[in-house]
Amino acid sequence: MDNRNYGSGFIRTILQQFFLIAAVLCLYTADYLHSYSMQKTYIFLAIAIINLIMTFVMMGFLAKSVSSFHGLSKVGADIMFVVLTAVVYFTLDLVFPLDQNYMLADRLIIVGVVAYLLDSLFLIVFSSITTRMRTNTLIQSCVLYKLVTLIQKNLFEHTMFTRALRGLISWMAGIAGVIVFLKSNQVWGLVLLALSIFIELYYSLRKAYEEKVIRKAILQITQGDLNSTLDAQSFHGEQKQTAEAVNHIRDGLDNAVQKGIKNERMKADLITNVSHDLKTPLTSIINYVNILKEKIPETEDTWQYLMILDEKSQRLKTLLEDLLEVSRLTSGTVKYEMNQIDFLELIYEIGGEYDERFEKRGLIIVTKLPRLSMMIKADGRQLCRAIENLYTNAAKYAKMDTHVNVELRRDGDLAVFSIRNVMAQPIQFTVEGASDLTERFVRGDRSRTTEGSGLGLSITKEIVTQMGGTFEVFVEEDVYNATISFKIS
Template sequence: MGINWRKYSHSVITKVIGFMLAILCFTSASSIFLNIELVHNADVSIAFEDGYYNGKDYLSDSSEVIESLRRIGNYKSEEHILNGGTLIEDRILNEEEDLFREFRYNSKSYNFNLSDEENYTKFKEVYAEKILQIRTNLIKEELNNYKATIQRLEKHQAQGLIYYAKNDETEFTNTPNKAEDYFRSFPSYMIFDGYKQEVFPQEVKENSQYNWITSNINQLGQKEVMYIAFTAEYLNPRIAEWKENKLFVTNSLYQMAGFLLVLAIAFIYLVLVIGRKPLKDHEVYLNSIDRIYNDLNIGMCVLLIASWVGAINILDHLKIYYLIFPITLLITTLVVILVLSLVKHLKNRSLIKHTLTFKIFYRLFRFINDIYNSGRVGVKVVLIVIGYPIIVAITFFMFPITIGVAAWLTLKKVKEFEAIKEGVKQVKEGDVHYTINVAGGGEFAKLASDINSITDGLYKAVENETKSERLKSELITNVSHDIRTPLTSIITYVDLLKHEKDQTKVEGYLEIIDQKSQRLKVLTENLFEAAKASSGTIAVNFETIDLVSLITQGLGELDDRIQERKLEFKTNYPRDKVYIKADGKLLWRAIENLLSNIFKYALEGSRVYIEIIDSGTGVTLIIKNISAYELNISSDELMERFKRGDESRSSQGSGLGLSIAKSLIEIQKGSFNIEIDGDLFKAIIQLNSFN
């Protein structure tokens, strides 16, 4: 059944039928649309209008009447215009400025050596007649506009329009009855008196284009009055015409919708089956038309569409509408054939490759790329030596420009070489900060970039060496201080014990010696643990751990220390358990180091925030607290061994906690970072989630 259906749907006859349906439906839909727009001069939007008063026709006529009455109010009378009463000085000045620009660019009398004021004086002498003519021309223009406005009003009056307008002391009307109630007696009216606006019927205000009227009314003065009435004689033929147009447009749109639906089905069918044969599933078959390059194909489609638009305009101008269908049918047939050819190339994945532009640029690129990939500057120089005379010969009529361009390019390359030479000299003399600035992507630019990379590496090496020496010095100083302090105390009190006879003091001395020895023991163990962690010799036993449970249990065990420091822990965990892949003992040791750091350095009575974020691919643990000491140190320096937040080193910390925590997290394939913002200390641990 499937094979028979495919054989039928992919047959030549079925394709021809689909093709004919597509072009006929498109041609019919286009002809109907053009028939609406050109032959009947109808607006398609009329099909969606609820009534004549809600449509564009009523508002267009009303707006034209209001605009005409408003203009007449400004013109007042023909005598007023002839006396220049409607002229605005700014308009006269603008016309005069236009003449001055014409004088500047076209007149030989304009002198660039003189000032604008002097030239303007000269302009008034040369263009005296034209300047005098400005006022006359503007008055003629205003008079023509006034007469045209009167004619438009007379046309509406002959069809049944009644109006009354008053502007200052001037009245314009075609009825002796000026009462508002008289105008309200008609089927449709508009009354505007200052800020008062009364329109009937009310659905006029519901029209989406009502702003056409209000935009003109808003220009009326507070004392201006305008009454307009539309008689039944005026409205009835317009309403009948509106109903006839609406019926015609609505039926035409239904016909267009039917044709477009069939067109869509036929075109989709053609897109699916074009280039395929009944018993071949994947291969796309091309014909002689498909040999046309796709960019030329697209250009031909654009040209055909432009020709169709031009032909329709000519036919509309000549009023020869019966030729629209055959011309549209012919051009649609050609365009559909070309478009289906593009569809076949799209299926064949050759839409871009089968273009004349692609082939030209591809071959040019291959040629240039082959020369560039030769990798030898000598070859490029030879090509320049050979190519330049050829270019000069071809452009012999402009050889001075060609020689000038060559000289400029040569000078530019020489300057680039000198810049590189100077840069190498500066670096050789020890200026590792020197940067060679050579723009572009040529050989010299690449050489300069390579030299800059060498100087950057040299600068970083010197900087790292300096930093390393500084850290070594600080490390020795800090270790010496931290070890010497308890050791000195032990030696001092041992010496006191040798000569002390009072048993009470002896016990006190022994207690101090015990405290200092324990301090020395902790310091030694931390130092050993830090060395072991950084060397990576600690065995790691990866297992699945619930991070939430680990932290909750740990905080419970440390509750005494939390209460002692009066710290308030705020936690933000996901609702579900968060499983990670890590070593439980090593992970807790790292977290415990951070918590110990908080107990030692956090501001007493402050809050500590612990947040766990599960992103799916990894888990982030964030611990934040407020330091009791001023953190006037960078996060990088704080990570160094024997560095403390209190520079006075008066606390009991060893300065190894963060370094040990970082090493322990890293050997578990995680990352450890800290951030400092004022007195806010923030530790960020990122671990691998359990998949």
Template sequence: MKQYTIGKKAAVIVLHQLCMILMVTGVFATGYAFRHDAHENIDIYTLISLAGLVGSFVSLAYMANVAGRKSEDDYTIYYLPIDKVYSDVMLVIFTLLMVFMGKVISGVKNQHFDYASLIMTAGTFTFLFDMAFIILYQSIVRKIKGNILCTHSLMYKGYELLKRVIEKKDIHTQKTKEIMRIQEALEAISEGALDTTLNVNEFHGQQKKVAEAVNHIRQGLMSSVNESLKNEKLKADLITNVSHDIKTPLTSIVNYVDLLKRENLENENAKYYIHVLEEKSQRLKQLTEDLVETSKITSGNVKLNMQKLDLVELLYQTGGEFNERFESRNLTIVTKIPSEQIFIYADGRQLYRSIENLYTNAAKYALENTRVYVELEKADTKAVFTIKNVSKNELDIVSNGNVDLTERFVRGERSRTTEGSGLGLSIAKNLTHLMGGKFEIKVDGDLFIATITYNII
């Protein structure tokens, strides 16, 4: 790799100065020869000038190639302290230097020097001016290579300042102000502030029409939202009323089934019928209770008693209550819960119900002789509870595509026809969200993964 050492660069600079001195002194010597009719040396002086001109251009080209670089394969641009001077200031200095040099040359030409004094004076001024020229020239080349010639200038800084002033609304035309007010109104509406309105009398021309359209959009959205809320309330009220109406006769059915069980019936068919009645009535009772609970959550009628809770203790308590149910189906719980306390802010009763729903889901639908993984971990400022199990039947989401298992009455398995209301996961999700948590369901083949996340306090 060819290195561009300081010694090589300095040698080229010296060579360029020598060539410039040769060129300028040759030109002055030619002029002196013409004035004093010494024509025999004009060819030599001209040749010296041309040689100096060619040499100066070659050395300038080399300096342009190596400026700001340390080696042939290193394309990083290295700047010097002189490069901190703004480009337009440097160009002004460069221009003034050229003008001053022109005046000096003109002044020297008008002086009556003898030959030796003329050459000495021309060479000295050339050396000084060329040194300044090289410094400015290489700095400009480095900036061009680094693409900062324009951006590192007072004019560009002024342009950026003016742009920032305009963006900060310090200087705006009336049209711009109106457009920005419309944009702010649209952003507010998109974020749910449907009471945002624009006074159309404050707008002009096309902006006035756009403001009117924004108001119409707001009114349409408000009507749709109100209608949707009304329909949702009607559905919630219907569910609540029907559930309450069913509850009274259902309680009687459950009680009478219990009374029949106490009778010493000899008929085996009668015993079987009572068993079926008990099973179906209990399922209907659970469905009715889930419907009432879902209605309360949807309508926001759930009262929360938010307090500081130890999530670790709650999980150990819940897991212990399900040990027998898991063992009855040959399910092994693999628990990974930290030993230290993890505190969150939630309603203990409702949080227990959310977690209980997930344990119940695993106890009912996990494949026998498999493991159920329960894990609690800290993720930065979050407490993440995860429960995983393999489903005993094919999950319906696999065949139906994007099915949200937390929607009401959605069941994960097509074969669930004898138990489950399709409301458990919906209740768990809505309760979690009401308490400021996050509830997620993921399915990978037959692997079912449920996650509840809360902020740690």
């Protein structure tokens, strides 16, 4: 296939040169006959026109098949065009006009040889240019284009040196323009001044715009938006480097977030699987304990052992249920049935269920509740679970024979529920560390002498935030205060 293309290209080249040389010879002959007032000039002109047409036809075929000569791809297209023009000009200047002593036949031979040589040089340039046109690299291969790009890249980029150099050149051009206009009263002096001002204004505005885009992207990153990226190729100089750095930071943060999400899912899956595996044998233990309790133990010690076994198995059951609940909440599989509920009525119902537990520890509930209802939009069952966790914490960790303050108030458009008590064992937290109580497996009783899994506040926080509310814990010395806020509907 390559040999066939090469052969057809060679034949087209020969035909193009033949038609061109014939056209040149006919034109020269017609001019020669016309200068001596001879007839049949129009015949040679007609033949020349026909040959020129055929020459252009052959060039059209060659444009589709010829390829650049080896080594010429590194030479700029504009350089080749300048060299070709110079060679044609100097060749014609040296050869023509021919001496009058030459006969017509001698002149035709000289003209034909010169036409052949110049056409061969033209075909070399023509093949290189057409090849670059087919590959869309004609402009990029020009030396002038590379020079302009180099100047733009090194002179007009936003580096400190190039900015200073560009400013110096602009100011010098502006001053020169003013001097020319004042002394010679020529308009092009003002044009030079306006051009220098325009260049500086353009690059200053471009720099300001690029910095604005970068600042906006950084602000989006600080707000957690890691989806959009900057097109670094559209920036220049130092701004381009900054844009690339911002993209790298965004990619790094996105990878870290994705890795964190993956780890959280793995933890949730592990908790779920382990909890399910432990739940089955635990259920058997609880059932057998219940069976043994139905029978009268032989001794008091046996009954005491059964009570301890029952208490610990129930505690372990509660822990597994909390683990499963945390896993469901963090994995996003919990579906909330959002309805209009009366926040005040819900607190009354829950508070009545804990009166007995509070009385056992000498705790007195002091309530401060409004007279009118407060309607909020939430899942009643899930919100009840969250508030029960707060009451349970107060029943476990509040100092005996103290007050537990329960309050529901309106704060603007928010309904704020709070429960406050004095702790039996003050927590040694800093103000910043108080928020650690809402993390998983964190307990106020660091000695773990009391019951609890360290998941209650974490579950409460997940439930409240997923329903659109706010949950906060404040610890100041020995006073513990937890609040739940929802927007009043």
